[in-house]
Amino acid sequence: MAGDRSADSGRRGSTRRRFLLGGAVAGIGAATAIGADHVLNRRPAEGEPAAPLNGEETVPFHGVHQAGVATPAQAHAVLVALDLRDSTDADALRRMMRILSDDAARLTQGVPALADSEPELAVTPARLTVTFGFGPGLVDRAGGTRPEWLRALPDFGVDRLRPEFSDGDLLIQVAADDPMTVAHAVRMLLKDTRGFASVRWTQRGFHHAHGSVRPGTTMRNLFGQIDGTTNPQPGTEEFERLVWNTEGWLAGGTGMVVRRIHMDLEGWDRLDRPGREQSVGRYLSNGAPLTGTDEFDEPDFEATTPIGFPVIPEFSHVRRARSDDPNEKIFRRAYNYDDPPSGSEISNSGLLFVSFQADVDRQFVPLQRRLDELDLLNEWTVPIGSAVFAIPPGCAEDGYVGDTLLG
Amino acid sequence: MAGDRSADSGRRGSTRRRFLLGGAVAGIGAATAIGADHVLNRRPAEGEPAAPLNGEETVPFHGVHQAGVATPAQAHAVLVALDLRDSTDADALRRMMRILSDDAARLTQGVPALADSEPELAVTPARLTVTFGFGPGLVDRAGGTRPEWLRALPDFGVDRLRPEFSDGDLLIQVAADDPMTVAHAVRMLLKDTRGFASVRWTQRGFHHAHGSVRPGTTMRNLFGQIDGTTNPQPGTEEFERLVWNTEGWLAGGTGMVVRRIHMDLEGWDRLDRPGREQSVGRYLSNGAPLTGTDEFDEPDFEATTPIGFPVIPEFSHVRRARSDDPNEKIFRRAYNYDDPPSGSEISNSGLLFVSFQADVDRQFVPLQRRLDELDLLNEWTVPIGSAVFAIPPGCAEDGYVGDTLLG
Numbered sequence A, B: 001m002a003g004d005r006s007a008d009s010g011r012r013g014s015t016r017r018r019f020l021l022g023g024a025v026a027g028i029g030a031a032t033a034i035g036a037d038h039v040l041n042r043r044p045a046e047g048e049p050a051a052p053l054n055g056e057e058t059v060p061f062h063g064v065h066q067a068g069v070a071t072p073a074q075a076h077a078v079l080v081a082l083d084l085r086d087s088t089d090a091d092a093l094r095r096m097m098r099i100l101s102d103d104a105a106r107l108t109q110g111v112p113a114l115a116d117s118e119p120e121l122a123v124t125p126a127r128l129t130v131t132f133g134f135g136p137g138l139v140d141r142a143g144g145t146r147p148e149w150l151r152a153l154p155d156f157g158v159d160r161l162r163p164e165f166s167d168g169d170l171l172i173q174v175a176a177d178d179p180m181t182v183a184h185a186v187r188m189l190l191k192d193t194r195g196f197a198s199v200r201w202t203q204r205g206f207h208h209a210h211g212s213v214r215p216g217t218t219m220r221n222l223f224g225q226i227d228g229t230t231n232p233q234p235g236t237e238e239f240e241r242l243v244w245n246t247e248g249w250l251a252g253g254t255g256m257v258v259r260r261i262h263m264d265l266e267g268w269d270r271l272d273r274p275g276r277e278q279s280v281g282r283y284l285s286n287g288a289p290l291t292g293t294d295e296f297d298e299p300d301f302e303a304t305t306p307i308g309f310p311v312i313p314e315f316s317h318v319r320r321a322r323s324d325d326p327n328e329k330i331f332r333r334a335y336n337y338d339d340p341p342s343g344s345e346i347s348n349s350g351l352l353f354v355s356f357q358a359d360v361d362r363q364f365v366p367l368q369r370r371l372d373e374l375d376l377l378n379e380w381t382v383p384i385g386s387a388v389f390a391i392p393p394g395c396a397e398d399g400y401v402g403d404t405l406l407g
Helices: A013-028 A090-108 A136-142 A179-193 A237-243 A265-269 A273-280 A317-321 A360-374 B013-028 B090-108 B136-142 B179-193 B237-243 B265-269 B273-280 B317-321 B360-374
Strands: A076-084 A129-134 A170-176 A197-206 A254-263 A335-339 A348-357 A381-391 B076-084 B129-134 B170-176 B197-206 B254-263 B335-339 B348-357 B381-391
Touching: A076 A136, A076 A179, A076 A348, A090 A129, A090 A136, A090 A179, A129 A136, A170 A179, A179 A197, A179 B197, A179 B335, A197 A348, A197 B179, A237 A348, A254 A360, A273 A317, A317 A360, A335 B179, A348 A360, A348 A381, B076 B136, B076 B179, B076 B348, B090 B129, B090 B136, B090 B179, B129 B136, B170 B179, B179 B197, B197 B348, B237 B348, B254 B360, B273 B317, B317 B360, B348 B360, B348 B381
Parallel strands: none
Antiparallel strands: A076 A170, A076 A197, A129 A170, A129 A381, A197 A335, A254 A348, A254 A381, A335 A348, B076 B170, B076 B197, B129 B170, B129 B381, B197 B335, B254 B348, B254 B381, B335 B348
């Protein structure tokens, strides 16, 4: 890992393509004099459109906050949780986070990692973001102050947690609109961690492809439900208040909850459409509450049927998820998963639930308690993995993610 | 499975959106009067661009050949192989293929399956293709004539085949530019097969996202190599001759080889760049042969270095894959895979190799024999799955895939 890791990673714009090649050459020492268009593997022009490709879009890595939280969700994500080796002390953590931050800064800008073994796979950033999270074990190892909520969630009655999808010391969330980009970035970053940590779990998720549906369309999960209608919108005061922590080394950071929620598609199949809509409290067709006509209509929990029952059932998901306290709210950034079934499973599908909130205990836990008690959807969903991480703030170009804790 | 399965599935163009809703209503009996824009979950216009979305693009299902062979490769694919139940006789095969063909025709046009449980997930076809293949067991069960090559491939010395990735009676290849579309279509089609067959294996693969790189860019595998430069081009005489079978019930069909090739990314890492380029016989940067400067330059196998060695090594992949016989050639349509590692694996990545050729024994086997003997790449690649299928011709709107065998 010798070499100048600080240079260049902040460059942008018109010099990017030339730099790309510079990065490739520096990274792997190839003594070629091949031009950048060759590295990018372009065919000759032939009236090639001048419009930038989706794959060329970049999201800044450096800043007040880490990218990958407020960033509009990309089509593909891989979440990797690692366990620290016994020998990884605070000094080693510092080295690891410097190396990881530097390579993440490069890769997100379409620049090969410093020791990139396949630099040609690094040139399609496709809105790549890399987001690092610290588990309780890492903060302890660093000798830092651990926020009270940074620990395993309380037990919920619905949970059937499996260790292979739970907990971890270091979280790396890699997301981009191109699955090749994600695969390459995960590989490069995991190589950086090898001396310091080992992989505990890997989870993959997806949304609609970039450009497949209109921007701003709320995602659907694999039950066909519109999922996330009431999410706070990045850029609003509400989002800022709910998501970003303001205390100590975590100021500008946030708390992250990851839950792997198995969805019983076979059981759901046996439920008819009105039954499904009652269990959610929304129409499947467009996500409107059962008391409304448009997805973004406010649900009317007082409305009753002619014979006096609530139109939106008491036990429906939308009712149980709602609090009167405007601070008991989270920002969701979930992905669908659909992995190959194993054994006698017919499907292995569900939701890779991800939420960000400044304080997990005050925002996530009460909401999950209400859902745990009475949410009708519990019939067809089972949490099988759970983890909590502190997401440190972003870093400056001469810093690294975690420097407010480790620096 | 009652209901009129023949109607409507051939409609196209401007009536599609209205039909969409018709399909949804017919399929699941939802007595709503909600407009199609609601089903599509569109937000209000706000200067919405008029350009069609990637997700709205369709590939015709009916025709002389099945789609998904000459179709430019989509970003995502799932291949599922099924074993027939003992009770599935020729009559049952006929029923199954009718149902599958009908639902595939619908789904590929953005129309919900007849008994679609999540019709809202069906409205983003994203160039969806569904391609059916028959293994030896299915053709025998149908009482049909089995092409001589329709059997397990001969043993190759490099093979370490696992039954969980090999063989099968029925193959369903589902590919689209949107991973949500693929997940939903696989689920609907597997529901159609439940009374007739059980899943033997499922394999997932990907390319760059749609719109991420320029159309026509040759794919790279996870070694970073450009892969498929010399592929016959659909539309050419060479492609027609090499790919489409002309005999009996398979006229207009083809032969399919599926090989799961584990790639040892860790071992490959230890090889330097010149070593990698020698093993392939091409430059990693742009895929040009070591005797050329452009990807599509013809390799010069006679060229020697100043001290008399061949510039393109005798044992390089490009040399070993090349035959002097213009009929010993295949059409490749491979995908990358990158699955979560299990146990102590650091990565679980490789190539989901797919090739189409009119005659597997005459085209694929001699090529694979040459690679098996001496290809340097064998050092870092291991075939761990293998299957051969006959891909029947396409069908007319009033027919079904396999009707030339079963009809």
